[in-house]
Every structure is written in C-alpha cells, then in structure tokens.
Amino acid sequence: MKTILIILMSISLQMCSQVNKPEKEKQMENITTKNNPYYSRTDRSKLTVSNEEWKKILSPDLYAIAREAATERPFTGKYNQFDELGEYYCAVCGNHLFRSDSKFSSTCGWPSFFEADKEGTAYKRDSSHGMERIEVLCKRCDSHLGHVFNDGPPPTGIRYCMNSVSLEFVGDSEKK
Numbered sequence: 301m302k303t304i305l306i307i308l309m310s311i312s313l314q315m316c317s318q319v320n321k322p323e324k325e326k327q328m329e330n331i332t333t334k335n336n337p338y339y340s341r342t343d344r345s346k347l348t349v350s351n352e353e354w355k356k357i358l359s360p361d362l363y364a365i366a367r368e369a370a371t372e373r374p375f376t377g378k379y380n381q382f383d384e385l386g387e388y389y390c391a392v393c394g395n396h397l398f399r400s401d402s403k404f405s406s407t408c409g410w411p412s413f414f415e416a417d418k419e420g421t422a423y424k425r426d427s428s429h430g431m432e433r434i435e436v437l438c439k440r441c442d443s444h445l446g447h448v449f450n451d452g453p454p455p456t457g458i459r460y461c462m463n464s465v466s467l468e469f470v471g472d473s474e475k476k
C-alpha cells in the first residue's frame with residue numbers, strides 16, 4: 301500500500317512539472333523572441349535587415365524608437381527607476397549592451413549608464429532638432445538606443461541616456 305502511495309505521489313509530481321514547463325516557455329516567448337528570427341543573445345554578427353522587414357516583427361513602440369529614432373516620454377520607461385542586478389540587451393536583436401553595475405540613478409527621466417559594452421554599441425553624430433548630440437546605436441542591428449553625454453558620474457564622466465523600450469533586462473537570478 302505504501303509503495304502504491306509513493307508511486308502515485310511521484311506521478312502527480314511529474315504531472316505538475318509537465319504542466320508548469322510549457323507555461324514558463326510561453327512567458328519567455330512573449331518577451332521578444334516571438335516571430336523574431338534575428339533575435340540572439342549569443343550571435344554578435346552584423347545584421348542587415350530592412351526597416352520594411354523590422355516593421356513586420358517589432359511592436360509599434362519599439363519600431364518608432366529603434367528604427368525611426370523616436371524618444372519615449374521621460375519618467376515613463378520601465379527601467380527608469382529600476383535597480384535589479386543583471387544584463388541589458390538590445391530589445392530588437394538581443395545584442396548585449398549594458399551591465400547593471402554601470403547603471404546609475406539619474407534625474408533626467410531615462411535609464412542612464414556610465415559605461416557600455418564596447419562590442420555592443422556604436423556612435424553617430426546627430427544634428428537633428430537643432431542640437432549637436434551623439435547618437436548611440438546597437439552595433440549588431442543599427443537600432444537607435446538613445447544619446448550619450450559627457451555629464452555623467454565617475455569613473456567615466458559619461459552618461460548613456462537610453463530609452464527603456466530599446467532595452468531588455470535579464471536578471472542574474474533568471475540566468476542558468
């Protein structure tokens with residue numbers, strides 16, 4: 301009788317884990333990878349994808365910021381006041397951009413970092429809106445991320461002013 305009970309218990313435990321697994325996979329899928337064949341957190345090779353193609357894949361908000369250099373409204377972004385430990389990736393292609401260690405609390409209204417992953421970011425002069433600024437782009441997919449200024453804190457004195465929409469955070473606790 302005892303043996304039967306143990307068998308029954310182990311079967312029900314297995315069933316539980318089978319039910320839970322697809323649920324977790326579904327959540328992961330909803331983050332960004334859904335319908336995005338270019339997304340990878342390990343492949344750093346350059347992408348050449350047309351805006352026409354990106355428009356079919358990205359959400360309207362992400363498309364407007366990443367591909368048309370729009371800016372999210374200040375103090376509205378999900379990572380503006382956010383201090384968990386982990387990594388920040390490009391929301392368009394999955395390329396690694398920042399580590400939470402370099403994030404600092406800024407009053408400007410957008411998530412700010414004092415250092416970027418040099419392999420992840422590229423720069424371009426931006427003279428739009430009557431200002432001289434330096435635009436920050438994802439090195440892999442050329443998507444707009446934000447701008448960089450020289451009024452940041454030590455040790456670099458640099459402030460990467462980013463759009464939350466362009467970023468995707470993966471916490472240390474989520475990594476295997």
Ligand SMILES: [Zn+2]
Binds near residue numbers: 391395438441442443
């Ligand atoms: Zn990218």
